[in-house]
Amino acid sequence: xxxxxxxxxxxxxxxxxxxxxxxxxxxxxxxxxxxxxxxxxxxxxxxxxxxxxxxxxxxxxxxxxxxxxxxxxxxxxxxxxxxxxxxxxxxxxxxxxxxxxxxxxxxxxxxxxxxxxxxxxxxxxxxxxxxxxxxxxxxxxxxxxxxxxxxxxxxxxxxxxxxxxxxxxxxxxxxxxxxxxxxxxxxxxxxxxxxxxxxxxxxxxxxxxxxxxxxxxxxxxxxxxxxxxxxxxxxxxxxxxxxxxxxxxxxxxxxxxxxxxxxxxxxxxxxxxxxxxxxxxxxx
DNA sequence: CTCTGTAATTATCGTG
DNA sequence: CACGATAATTACAGAG
Numbered sequence: 001x002x003x004x005x006x007x008x009x010x011x012x013x014x015x016x017x018x019x020x021x022x023x024x025x026x027x028x029x030x031x032x033x034x035x036x037x038x039x040x041x042x043x044x045x046x047x048x049x050x051x052x053x054x055x056x057x058x059x060x061x062x063x064x065x066x067x068x069x070x071x072x073x074x075x076x077x078x079x080x081x082x083x084x085x086x087x088x089x090x091x092x093x094x095x096x097x098x099x100x101x102x103x104x105x106x107x108x109x110x111x112x113x114x115x116x117x118x119x120x121x122x123x124x125x126x127x128x129x130x131x132x133x134x135x136x137x138x139x140x141x142x143x144x145x146x147x148x149x150x151x152x153x154x155x156x157x158x159x160x161x162x163x164x165x166x167x168x169x170x171x172x173x174x175x176x177x178x179x180x181x182x183x184x185x186x187x188x189x190x191x192x193x194x195x196x197x198x199x200x201x202x203x204x205x206x207x208x209x210x211x212x213x214x215x216x217x218x219x220x221x222x223x224x225x226x227x228x229x230x231x232x233x234x235x236x237x238x239x240x241x242x243x244x245x246x247x248x249x250x251x252x253x254x255x256x257x258x259x260x261x262x263x264x265x266x267x268x269x270x271x272x273x274x275x276x277x278x279x280x281x282x283x284x
Numbered sequence: 285c286t287c288t289g290t291a292a293t294t295a296t297c298g299t300g
Numbered sequence: 301c302a303c304g305a306t307a308a309t310t311a312c313a314g315a316g
Contacts, residue, residue: 182286207311210286215308219287230286271308 014043015060015067022071026078040071048259051252058249065244072242075176169194170205171269174212178262179237181213182230216265221257 018040025036047064050056056064169191174181183191188202188209213219218233226233239245240258 204311206285208309210288211310214287223287228287268308 015063018043018067019070019074022074026074044068048256051259052256054252061252061255062244062246065240065242068241069243072176167195167208167272170208170212171265171272174209174216175262175265175269178265179241180234181209181218182234183209212265212268216268217257217261218265221254221261225254225257 021036021039025032047056051061173183173187173191177183183205185202188205192200192202192205213222222228222230222233226236236250236254237258239248239250240255241262244250
């Protein structure tokens with residue numbers, strides 16, 4: 001609240017400095033990113049509201065979109081690096097597990113042992129580094145409320161997350177690619193590789209993405225605004241989330257629809273990542 | 285491959 | 301606590 005104070009609600013200046021802030025935060029590390037994330041969220045939230053009330057000039061809107069684009073691209077690049085790194089780590093771990101299981105013989109596929117399976121070492125957190133978490137939490141965001149942030153809310157010990165292993169990675173991809181939530185086969189495979197402990201398949205991931213597009217409202221906009229034309233939809237979404245096209249400005253109402261859609265996607269993520277009551281029954 | 289419709293399953297909430 | 305209603309998810313079939 002105090003962030004976007006008083007008189008001038010939105011100047012393009014705020015958006016301009018955001019890019020610099022972001023870069024500084026990336027360099028400074030996860031904690032700074034977290035901070036930036038909150039500022040950025042607040043900024044977007046306010047922007048969203050102002051948009052709804054048509055209080056912004058086209059110029060400010062453009063500036064906002066351009067900044068969002070910059071941040072999105074930069075953030076995406078970092079996320080990609082993280083994803084690749086963890087993918088490599090995953091295959092290395094898989095390899096060493098294979099080797100170990102040769103030693104101990106047996107135990108290659110065990111359908112229902114989900115809780116056990118202490119793998120080799122890292123109790124949890126194999127593929128999620130602080131940076132990638134912070135980035136993925138914040139990437140194209142708004143929604144200032146405490147997103148997952150493993151850093152504080154669920155600290156140390158048991159960091160649960162017994163959900164289907166893929167959803168964390170899938171959601172991150174989804175939110176980070178909200179302007180084009182259609183992973184290629186390779187990208188799906190990468191997500192599966194990162195999360196797989198046995199039963200996650202590319203096919204189920206494909207289903208998940210289809211359902212996710214439907215649930216967050218992407219499918220709805222696709223049908224209503226683009227007559228089911230996916231190319232057109234992605235092009236439109238890019239003009240909203242990535243880079244505005246001065247020659248083809250997007251109607252404010254459409255922008256609002258996309259913002260809402262993105263919010264839905266993010267709240268799905270929250271819903272599914274938060275630790276809930278039942279976890280209490282797990283310990284001891 | 286994706287989209288829509290839908291069945292099956294699971295989690296959550298209000299009530300007696 | 302157990303129940304029934306409701307919401308959310310996942311998987312699948314049929315069509316394009």
